Amino acid sequence: MSALLEVSGLSTQYVGARGTRVTRAVDDVSFTLEAGRTLGIVGESGSGKTTLALTLMRLLPPGARIAAGSVRFEGEELLHKPEAEMRALRGKRIAMILQDPMASLNPLFTVGDQIAETLRVHEHMSRRGAWTRARELLGAVNIAAPERRIGEYPHELSGGMRQRVVGAIAIACGPKLLIADEPTTSLDLTIQAQYLQLLREIQRERGLAMIFITHNLGIVAKMCDAVAVMYAGRLVESGPVRRIFDAPAHPYTQALIESIPRFGDTASRLTAIEGQPPDPAALPPGCAFHPRCPLVMDRCRVEAPPDLEVAAAHRARCWLAVEMPAGAAAKG
Amino acid sequence: MNGSRTASLTVAWRFASLRVEGFPWIPALILGVIALLAVFADVVAPYNPEVGVLGDRFRPPAWQAGGSEAHLLGTDHVGRDVLSRLIFGARVSMVVGFTAVIVAGLLGTTLGILSGYLGGWVDQVIMRVTDTWLALPALTFAIFLAAVVGPSMWNIVIILAAVYWTRYARVIRGEVLSLRERDFVRLAIVAGCSKKTIMRRHILPNVLNSAIVLGTLMLGVVIVTEAALSFLGVGVPPPKPAWGLMLADGKKGLMAGYWWLTVLPGVCIMLMVLSANLLGDWLRVKLDPQLRQL
Amino acid sequence: MTALLEARSLTKHFPVGRGFLGRGGGVVRAVDDISFAIDPGRTLGVVGESGCGKTTTAKLVLRLEKPTAGEILFEGQDVAGLEGEGLHRYRKNVQAVFQDPFASLNPRMRVDAIIAEPLVTHERLDAAAVAARVAQLLDVVGLPARSSTLFPHEFSGGQRQRIAIARALALSPRLVVLDEPVSALDVSIRAQILNLLRDLQRDLGLSYLFIAHDLAAVAHMSHVIAVMYLGRIVELGPASEVAARPAHPYTQALFAAALPAHPDERRDEIVLAGEVPSPLNPPTGCRFHPRCPQVMARCSQEEPKLRTVGGVAVACHLYD
Numbered sequence: 001m002s003a004l005l006e007v008s009g010l011s012t013q014y015v016g017a018r019g020t021r022v023t024r025a026v027d028d029v030s031f032t033l034e035a036g037r038t039l040g041i042v043g044e045s046g047s048g049k050t051t052l053a054l055t056l057m058r059l060l061p062p063g064a065r066i067a068a069g070s071v072r073f074e075g076e077e078l079l080h081k082p083e084a085e086m087r088a089l090r091g092k093r094i095a096m097i098l099q100d101p102m103a104s105l106n107p108l109f110t111v112g113d114q115i116a117e118t119l120r121v122h123e124h125m126s127r128r129g130a131w132t133r134a135r136e137l138l139g140a141v142n143i144a145a146p147e148r149r150i151g152e153y154p155h156e157l158s159g160g161m162r163q164r165v166v167g168a169i170a171i172a173c174g175p176k177l178l179i180a181d182e183p184t185t186s187l188d189l190t191i192q193a194q195y196l197q198l199l200r201e202i203q204r205e206r207g208l209a210m211i212f213i214t215h216n217l218g219i220v221a222k223m224c225d226a227v228a229v230m231y232a233g234r235l236v237e238s239g240p241v242r243r244i245f246d247a248p249a250h251p252y253t254q255a256l257i258e259s260i261p262r263f264g265d266t267a268s269r270l271t272a273i274e275g276q277p278p279d280p281a282a283l284p285p286g287c288a289f290h291p292r293c294p295l296v297m298d299r300c301r302v303e304a305p306p307d308l309e310v311a312a313a314h315r316a317r318c319w320l321a322v323e324m325p326a327g328a329a330a331k332g
Numbered sequence: 333m334n335g336s337r338t339a340s341l342t343v344a345w346r347f348a349s350l351r352v353e354g355f356p357w358i359p360a361l362i363l364g365v366i367a368l369l370a371v372f373a374d375v376v377a378p379y380n381p382e383v384g385v386l387g388d389r390f391r392p393p394a395w396q397a398g399g400s401e402a403h404l405l406g407t408d409h410v411g412r413d414v415l416s417r418l419i420f421g422a423r424v425s426m427v428v429g430f431t432a433v434i435v436a437g438l439l440g441t442t443l444g445i446l447s448g449y450l451g452g453w454v455d456q457v458i459m460r461v462t463d464t465w466l467a468l469p470a471l472t473f474a475i476f477l478a479a480v481v482g483p484s485m486w487n488i489v490i491i492l493a494a495v496y497w498t499r500y501a502r503v504i505r506g507e508v509l510s511l512r513e514r515d516f517v518r519l520a521i522v523a524g525c526s527k528k529t530i531m532r533r534h535i536l537p538n539v540l541n542s543a544i545v546l547g548t549l550m551l552g553v554v555i556v557t558e559a560a561l562s563f564l565g566v567g568v569p570p571p572k573p574a575w576g577l578m579l580a581d582g583k584k585g586l587m588a589g590y591w592w593l594t595v596l597p598g599v600c601i602m603l604m605v606l607s608a609n610l611l612g613d614w615l616r617v618k619l620d621p622q623l624r625q626l
Numbered sequence: 627m628t629a630l631l632e633a634r635s636l637t638k639h640f641p642v643g644r645g646f647l648g649r650g651g652g653v654v655r656a657v658d659d660i661s662f663a664i665d666p667g668r669t670l671g672v673v674g675e676s677g678c679g680k681t682t683t684a685k686l687v688l689r690l691e692k693p694t695a696g697e698i699l700f701e702g703q704d705v706a707g708l709e710g711e712g713l714h715r716y717r718k719n720v721q722a723v724f725q726d727p728f729a730s731l732n733p734r735m736r737v738d739a740i741i742a743e744p745l746v747t748h749e750r751l752d753a754a755a756v757a758a759r760v761a762q763l764l765d766v767v768g769l770p771a772r773s774s775t776l777f778p779h780e781f782s783g784g785q786r787q788r789i790a791i792a793r794a795l796a797l798s799p800r801l802v803v804l805d806e807p808v809s810a811l812d813v814s815i816r817a818q819i820l821n822l823l824r825d826l827q828r829d830l831g832l833s834y835l836f837i838a839h840d841l842a843a844v845a846h847m848s849h850v851i852a853v854m855y856l857g858r859i860v861e862l863g864p865a866s867e868v869a870a871r872p873a874h875p876y877t878q879a880l881f882a883a884a885l886p887a888h889p890d891e892r893r894d895e896i897v898l899a900g901e902v903p904s905p906l907n908p909p910t911g912c913r914f915h916p917r918c919p920q921v922m923a924r925c926s927q928e929e930p931k932l933r934t935v936g937g938v939a940v941a942c943h944l945y946d
């Protein structure tokens with residue numbers, strides 16, 4: 001069975017105003033996602049994770065271009081599809097949830113109108129049919145009193161509820177893939193817990209595959225089956241979630257995991273990564289992480305490492321994977 | 333480092349760091365030429381603009397039949413050289429325009445900052461005054477003031493400043509209201525700075541951009557108003573040459589076909605206002621990082 | 627050991643929606659009768675969600691707001707009502723670092739002026755003395771000396787936060803209020819700044835009021851944790867205790883909601899029903915009762931008082 005989503009060698013670039021400055025926002029990224037599974041894409045600012053999400057949906061702003069690669073969804077190549085077909089795909093077969101629900105919802109339309117809109121566009125439902133279905137969907141995302149909420153406007157709802165409405169719109173047409181870009185960053189902790197539980201329920205009920213784009217390894221630990229770590233536009237490590245947390249191969253992943261404060265660990269100092277994430281427009285030569293890497297070697301400064309296999313389904317872009325056996329970074 | 337030094341450094345740094353991207357050369361050139369003419373009018377103008385030779389009236393511009401090279405742009409109804417009057421008129425427009433804009437800017441920005449930052453009754457008073465002022469139609473108000481104080485060039489400057497300061501106060505107050513909530517202002521309070529210091533050091537430098545841009549845009553408005561006042565006879569008094577006055581005088585000659593007496597001053601007004609607006613527009617985009625994307 | 631800062635029955639109500647002629651309208655009970663203490667050289671961590679009042683508490687301690695009622699005792703002296711010269715002197719002792727490194731620094735001021743501002747506001751020093759202190763502070767926060775002549779936009783988020791910390795230290799304050807100091811920073815930078823803050827506490831004997839929504843960070847940095855809900859403190863105790871054995875049902879739910887550090891780290895799933903209510907109209911009795919998984923009949927009628935139970939203060943009828 002082929003994977004639901006197969007991305008290979010994807011590269012997206014931003015071209016500066018006069019065609020002079022080319023920023024490689026996404027550089028040679030490859031990963032696969034099976035149906036019903038959850039992939040976490042982890043990265044900080046400038047890592048290219050949001051550009052990657054926009055590329056998959058073909059929603060890039062002007063000034064960005066897809067330079068290379070392929071994105072196969074259910075066997076179909078998405079990068080060459082005409083825009084009309086992409087429009088039919090978005091919202092129906094692939095859905096997206098963004099960080100700020102206020103930006104995703106139109107303040108001038110009721111909640112019901114916005115859910116119904118997607119149903120009418122993609123499923124060609126009648127007004128009444130769409131409205132009824134919208135009410136059901138509000139119930140499916142655990143919004144109490146949906147008959148009342150359906151006629152309300154976004155500003156009348158709390159942040160958590162708005163994000164649920166966004167979720168309802170996303171699942172309305174039964175998509176196979178949900179891309180969630182930092183969906184809980186703006187939510188309070190207990191509301192985030194509710195929301196993540198909701199997403200897991202929906203996934204179980206509908207066999208939905210999810211891609212979580214986040215900077216928070218905690219979300220990955222809680223929600224994801226597989227992880228892909230991005231740094232300066234490249235995928236520096238990918239693999240099953242337990243493996244990545246137990247035996248990270250790339251020093252960046254290792255450092256990220258160690259820098260997170262842990263409960264019951266008050267005495268020790270946090271392991272910090274020196275320096276800051278690079279500016280995507282001015283990347284260092286060789287491996288983009290080398291200026292900050294505690295295990296840097298001479299080769300790293302000069303040559304960017306290729307995507308190497310560390311173990312089954314576990315890949316990393318690091319010269320250490322060649323020089324030393326798998327999981328060495330965890331011990332080193 | 334005190335606030336006024338920061339403010340002046342800001343202005344200097346801002347202008348020095350302007351790069352040539354999309355710079356509106358022609359408008360800048362036009363304004364530059366007008367400024368030079370204004371400054372060196374005594375040297376450049378061929379004739380005394382206030383004295384005419386009656387026998388030489390209504391001469392058309394040199395390229396038309398009946399014109400002569402002695403008067404490149406012709407003469408008016410009392411025989412004064414049009415070119416010289418245009419050149420000296422530039423001085424009036426520039427002086428009146430810039431001075432009025434600067435005075436209005438100083439007054440309006442100060443009141444806007446006080447109103448926006450101090451709030452309370454200060455804000456109420458200043459805003460009510462501004463509202464009342466704004467409710468009066470600018471031109472009518474200006475005419476009224478001119479009739480009251482009597483026309484003279486400096487009176488006109490004061491009148492224009494008095495009419496237009498409210499635009500600044502409004503805009504700057506709005507900016508100050510949002511600036512006031514910014515963390516660095518809060519931290520200045522936490523550091524123990526007095527309200528005066530905060531307004532001077534933190535608020536003023538951060539509203540300067542808006543004030544400058546507003547200034548360049550107001551320049552056009554002020555000049556047109558000055559021209560209108562002169563046209564209506566309550567502006568700069570004759571025989572001092574002002575473009576608006578030339579328009580008024582020349583109006584009489586239109587039916588007789590003496591087109592150069594109105595069209596030429598009109599073109600000058602148009603060029604100056606348009607150039608000021610284009611330059612102001614460029615400055616607005618240049619100085620406001622958020623607008624640069626548009 | 628007397629506390630450095632003590633809050634007693636601190637209350638702040640904000641009037642909302644003034645009716646005609648200023649009458650009528652509701653009141654937001656942002657902070658309602660809270661009491662806590664911060665010892666010298668120790669950190670009090672405050673956790674809670676939107677509307678709990680932690681930011682207002684920070685503003686009260688900083689005297690950016692004046693309390694509606696209650697006392698704030700700094701070294702035994704009440705600063706809640708101070709104005710003028712007294713307030714000015716208080717400010718020498720209490721400084722702050724806020725969340726957004728891009729909004730905390732005046733973009734038109736050079737770094738040396740930014741750092742020196744608290745200093746020049748309080749003391750008459752000559753330029754050389756000021757410059758020397760600025761250089762020393764830059765060194766303490768790990769920034770190169772040449773930073774002093776640069777402008778904020780030339781620095782990254784993490785570096786700007788260091789500048790903000792240097793400025794906060796300029797007057798050698800006793801207490802620094804840290805309101806989400808690392809939330810806006812990249813994950814890989816957060817550890818750097820947290821380590822710096824801990825080192826500074828150790829070296830300079832600073833006290834911190836540390837507000838953050840990252841529970842693990844708060845637990846890591848704090849000696850005492852206060853949990854706030856809708857303007858009240860529902861639990862207050864040593865950080866290790868509160869984090870390991872939360873007593874109040876809300877604290878339990880909060881810590882259960884914290885994200886794990888490893889996929890196998892299983893926590894009891896306590897998912898609360900409902901939304902965080904608005905501080906305009908708090909529920910009767912215990913403010914948490916509509917969402918509490920262990921609610922009893924008593925809870926909707928009587929508001930529980932903060933009572934010490936086994937080393938931790940809890941406001942919950944379960945422990946009465």
